[in-house]
Amino acid sequence: MPTLADRLKNVSVSASAAMTQRARDLASRGVDVVSLSSGEPDFPTPSHAIEAAHAAALAGDTKYPPLDGTPALKAAIARKFKRDNNLEYEPGQILVSGGGKQVIFNAVLATCNPGDEVVIPSPAWISYADIVRFAGGVPVPVACSHENGFKLSAEDLEAAITPRTKWLFLNFPNNPTGAACSRQEMAAIAEVMLRHPDVWIMTDDMYEHLVYDDFEFCTIAEVEPRLYDRVLTVNGASKAYAMTGWRLGFCGGPKALLSGISNVNGQNSGGTSTITQAAAVAVLDGPQDLLKERAAIYRKRRDFVLENLAGIDGLTCHKPEGAFYLFPSIAGLIGKTSKSGRKIETDTDFVMALLDEQHVATVQGAAYGMSPFFRISYATSMEKLADGCARIAEFCSDLR
Numbered sequence: 397m398p399t400l401a402d403r404l405k406n407v408s409v410s411a412s413a414a415m416t417q418r419a420r421d422l423a424s425r426g427v428d429v430v431s432l433s434s435g436e437p438d439f440p441t442p443s444h445a446i447e448a449a450h451a452a453a454l455a456g457d458t459k460y461p462p463l464d465g466t467p468a469l470k471a472a473i474a475r476k477f478k479r480d481n482n483l484e485y486e487p488g489q490i491l492v493s494g495g496g497k498q499v500i501f502n503a504v505l506a507t508c509n510p511g512d513e514v515v516i517p518s519p520a521w522i523s524y525a526d527i528v529r530f531a532g533g534v535p536v537p538v539a540c541s542h543e544n545g546f547k548l549s550a551e552d553l554e555a556a557i558t559p560r561t562k563w564l565f566l567n568f569p570n571n572p573t574g575a576a577c578s579r580q581e582m583a584a585i586a587e588v589m590l591r592h593p594d595v596w597i598m599t600d601d602m603y604e605h606l607v608y609d610d611f612e613f614c615t616i617a618e619v620e621p622r623l624y625d626r627v628l629t630v631n632g633a634s635k636a637y638a639m640t641g642w643r644l645g646f647c648g649g650p651k652a653l654l655s656g657i658s659n660v661n662g663q664n665s666g667g668t669s670t671i672t673q674a675a676a677v678a679v680l681d682g683p684q685d686l687l688k689e690r691a692a693i694y695r696k697r698r699d700f701v702l703e704n705l706a707g708i709d710g711l712t713c714h715k716p717e718g719a720f721y722l723f724p725s726i727a728g729l730i731g732k733t734s735k736s737g738r739k740i741e742t743d744t745d746f747v748m749a750l751l752d753e754q755h756v757a758t759v760q761g762a763a764y765g766m767s768p769f770f771r772i773s774y775a776t777s778m779e780k781l782a783d784g785c786a787r788i789a790e791f792c793s794d795l796r
C-alpha cells in the first residue's frame with residue numbers, strides 16, 4: 397500500500413471544525429441543535445463588497461492574479477495599515493493570500509527549520525501549533541492564566557525564550573478567550589522582545605475591530621517602533637467584514653521576510669482570487685461605520701451571555717475585552733455526573749455530554765491548550781444565545 401507522509405502524524409483535525417461538523421450531523425438528523433462552536437460572524441458580507449466582486453467579474457477581471465496580490469488591493473491594505481494602525485508598509489512589504497491562515501502557514505514554512513521553537517501564548521487558536529509542527533518546528537505554549545485575565549505576562553514570556561526560539565506569536569483580542577492587551581501590557585511584552593533580537597514576532601490581529609467598552613486596540617509594531625523590522629502584522633477580511641468564505645488574508649512586514657513568505661505563497665497557490673481581491677478593496681476603502689455598528693451588537697451579546705452564565709453554579713467566566721468568544725471555567729463541575737449518568741472528568745467530557753444531552757455545541761478548552769474550560773462563540777442571534785444559555789443552565793443544574 398502507498399503511505400501518507402510522516403509529517404501528517406503530528407497534525408490534527410481542528411476540534412472546533414470537528415464540533416461544528418458533529419453539530420451539523422445531529423441537525424441533519426432532525427435534532428434541534430444550538431451551535432455556539434463556530435468562529436464565524438453571523439452577519440452578511442457588506443453588499444458593496446458583493447457588488448464590487450460582481451463588477452470585477454463582468455469587467456473580465458478573471459485572469460491569473462499577481463502572486464502576491466493585485467496592486468489595487470496592496471494599495472488599499474497600505475492605506476488600512478496607516479489608517480487603523482499608524483503603520484507604514486509600502487506595496488513591496490505587503491502580501492495577500494487565501495486567508496490569515498494561509499499567510500501564517502506560509503510565514504512559518506518560510507522561516508522554521510526543524511527544531512525551531514515558536515512561543516505561543518496559550519490558550520491559543522488551534523491551528524498555530526499544528527502549522528508549526530507541520531514545518532518541523534516545536535510549539536512552546538506559555539500559559540496566560542485565568543487569574544491574569546488570560547494575558548501574557550512579561551516574566552512568563554522571558555522564561556519561554558531560548559536560543560532556539562524563532563517566533564513569538566501574538567493574538568490579542570484572542571481566540572478563544574477574547575482577552576486583549578492594553579498599550580501598557582503590549583509595551584511590557586515589547587520590552588522583553590527588545591532583548592531578543594533574533595526572534596521574529598507575528599501578530600495575528602484578526603479580531604482588531606471587535607473590542608468593547610471603549611477598549612483601544614493596539615498592535616506591537618506601532619507600540620514599539622524599534623521592533624518594526626522583526627514584526628509580521630497579519631490581518632484579514634474574515635472576522636471584521638464577515639467574509640469568511642471569500643478567503644482573504646494579508647500581512648505587512650520587513651521586505652526580506654516578505655520575500656521569503658511570497659516565495660512559499662507562489663508555490664502553494666496561484667495567487668488569491670481576483671474576484672475576492674476586488675471585494676476586499678471595496679471593504680477596506682469603503683465606509684467603516686459597519687465595524688462599530690456590529691461591535692455594538694457583539695457587545696450586547698457578550699453581556700447577555702455573561703449575565704446568564706453568572707447565574708449558573710459551578711461556572712466562572714472572565715469578562716473579555718474583545719473577539720466574540722467567552723471562555724468559562726468548569727472547575728466547579730469536575731467530578732459530577734450528568735443526568736444520563738456520564739461522569740464529567742474533563743472539559744471534553746463536559747462539551748460532549750452538553751451536545752448529546754442538551755444539543756448545544758461548544759468547544760473544549762483542551763483543544764486550545766487550557767483546561768478545564770470551554771469556548772462559547774456568541775457570533776449568533778440573541779434568540780439562539782438565549783436558548784443556548786437556558787440549555788447550558790439546565791445541563792449544569794442537572795449535574796449531581
Ligand SMILES: Cc1ncc(COP(=O)(O)O)c(C=O)c1O
Nearest residue numbers: 435495496497521571632634645
Ligand atoms: C486567531 C485566528 N487567526 C486566524 C484565523 C483564520 O482566519 P482566516 O479566515 O483569515 O483564514 C482565525 C479563524 O478562526 C482565528 O481565530
